[in-house]
Amino acid sequence: MGEEVEAQEFSRADRTRHREKVRRCLDVFARMLREARFDTDDPMTGLEVELNLVDDRGDPALKNAEALEAIADPDFQTELGQFNIEINVPPARLREGGLRTFEDTLRTSLNEAERRSSQVGAHLVMIGILPTLAEGHMGMHSISSNPRYRLLSDQILHARGEDLTIEIAGATERLDTTSDSILPEAACTSTQFHVQTSPDQFAAYWNASQAIAGVQVATAANAPYLLGKELWRETRIPLFEQATDTRSEELKAQGVRPRVWFGERWITTVFDLFEENVRYFPALLPVTEEEDPLEVLEAGGTPALAELRLHNGTIYRWNRPVYDIADGVPHLRVENRLLAAGPTVADTVANAAFYFGLVRALAESERPLWSQMSFSAAEENFHAAAQQGIDAQIYWPGVGQVQATELVLRRLLPLAHQGLEAWGVEAADRDRFLGIIEQRCLTGVNGAQWFAARMAERAGEDRYDALRAVLLDYTERMHTNEPVHTWT
Template sequence: MGKDLVAAAFSPHDRVVFRRKVRRCLDVLADMLGTVPFQADGPTAGLEIEINLVDADAAPAMRNAEVLADLGDPRFQPELGRFNLELNVPPRPLSGDGLGEFEQDILGALLGATECAGKDECRLVLVGMLPTLTQDHVVLANLSDNERFRALDAEIAGARGDDFRIDIRGAERLITSSDTIAPEASCTSTQFHIQVAPDDFARYWNASQAIAGIQLALGANSPFLYGRRLWAETRIPFFEQATDARPDEFSAQGVRPRVWFGDRWIDSILDLYEENVRYFPPLLPELNEEDPVAVRDAGKIPHLYELRMHNGTVYRWNRPVYDVSGGRPHVRVENRVLPSGPTVADLVANAALYFGLVRRLAEDDPPIWSRLGFAAAEANFRAGARDGMEAFLTWPGVGEVPVSTLMLDVLLPHAYAGLDLLGVCPTQRDRFLGIIEGRCRTGRNGATWQTAAVRAAEERGLDRPAALREMTQRYLDHQQTNEPVHTWPC
């Protein structure tokens, strides 16, 4: 969720100055896009993976500080809850064996983390929402010891001025509330980053929005929360509700939520940053001494700290990122749609599908976003999250069809073509997209496996908590094999 804050208490003056600096940063970025060479050597990809810690009974283990201290690996960072970690996988080109190298890097990092976690009597699990979580686990006392997280909690809860109310209607219904954002720690995701030239950004972002519902339907892995079976990807509605900073009056007036799909296709990365300034008040007005105008005028590259800090508190499902590495600026799309897991192989298969599809669709003529209404893309997003492998999605030229039919008949060839354009090794291309095809032909992803395994346990006489514990233990065993979830026996 970002770097630590220097300070966690802000004055009204801080907020005024911060707003001014964000606007100044935005002006500088607009100027840079036309005058400064950005890194644009071909798409480079990166991954972030959020992880849960569990104890011997598959319940959440509040020990991330101890595990991180033992591990001493800068690739791992704490996440919101004390039972969460995040793994940042170093970026690389996708050409050649890039996808396979991602898989090996992740497996190697997780092996080291697993050994350290074992010393603290806990294990690592990659899953969208930990099935054994209860409301007693996601309380303020179980936030990680991090100033940023506590500042976010204070700011979002203060802006709302009321409890966060959750009402999710799925196969079952969950109604609950919280006075803290701590329940958001229930949501563990995988984030894909793709670095592109600034002139290409809008096409890649639009393509990412267009396929978000497809990603969710095929990659859903969060069917249970607090003992209830809800959506295939419950993480989506839960995250939206558990961090909604709007008072009810603002929501009724149509004020935009900070967890946001968006409401239009874009023409430039600036469209998104300008929306951030126009629609969202600062949450964490941390000021940096950098003067972006002076840095630019001196012929150097500004980091645009305030712009980046503000952007980090607007939780778009596809988010713009400006960054500087090696003294050169770059922009990238951060795809935040998918859950963690089920296995590393599944996770990299999801990445292959995403990178391949957006690469191909970004060049489509006429573009997909000229033929697919934005409202239809958002409806697909909701349907994919709610119904998973059983979702019916709308696509130009084919109408409303089952997601497996859409993938096998229309989009999988596009993904193959996109990976070819990226120079991905055919062996890696075929292996990872073959996993996606396997899900479509079997109708099984993480959500359907979890649901079937719990149903089978309940039919044998276990109550729901015992069935969830047993299923999570089996899930952990299967995860360690790295065999894709569509091959797991129920």
């Protein structure tokens, strides 16, 4: 959820001062892109995983504070809902066995965390939306104790001026509900892939990430149920878009941009994204620090650009630009935020391998994919894949409308292999992790498809009893680390 802030109220003067500081940070960032040395020599990749907590019956466990105290590992942190936690996996270089390192680290950390958190009645589950969530879990009583979350909820609802409306139509069922907080956002748990890049290459990596968003979601969809309803295969996408929407119906009609945003154009520089964020979106958390970024830069230091980073953290692009500092040196990352976690660690790392390989191959291609494809087509692919999952039909240059799985098998997996080879990933690791993606496409089984099929077998049962039973089955299989396409 970004930088932590203390509980506070903001005056009109606070907002004016903060806007001026954000714009000053943006000017300094532009100068840094021209003059500063960014860390680009040996790029790192990273991984974050958001998790759900359930009790022994499979119902949400509102115990993240107790679970984190039991886990006692600084890599685990709170998330918005008391039934959420997040693990930040240490960054790694792919050429140094990074994929295996991610898998080993995640499995070791999650197994130990499960052992400890289970002692307080909270079990870890990797799934995009916890299927057993009910309306009763969506109130402010479920929000985490970190002051940032309540403050963010208050600011979003204040900006909107009315309760949030959630309207999602699935193939056969529909959800219509309202909320007086942003708690529905807590239902959306994701995996975030980070890829470090130079300022010169950032636009290519971001554009490539946008272009493949639909393919990623189609192959990895894992969120078919929300509040007892079978909706989209990746219901996280429309839920997240609606659960943080600061716009009233009138502002939507005027074309005001949403804070959860796919974007509207291909970019030519990373500055385009930060500048759009400042130009289009008012601050939700106008916290102003003492640092003068220009003074720091001119003194030979690296400015934190705290206000710009905090503002950037409240604009939820599906591929987010990140400015960060490590050991006093600034760097840039693309944060790919499209996918749910799970069903297993192996599936999650396979998704990472597919993304890292494919994005590199496309970003470094002599003829950019985005020069052959409209931006609106990429966005339409994204939402079609979220609706239909592994059965999605999407548009691809030179092919037209095509089954996503066929596109992956015939064209994109070879590119992903090339990209991972360019990263320095060993052949055995390429074959193993991309082989999981291949088998998903051949069998037509990802997390959402498996869960929905198991629910169909229980069609005559009480809906929530069935959801609990299938979720407990899912969780047991999750611990085997056998990829979902092998589950019977």
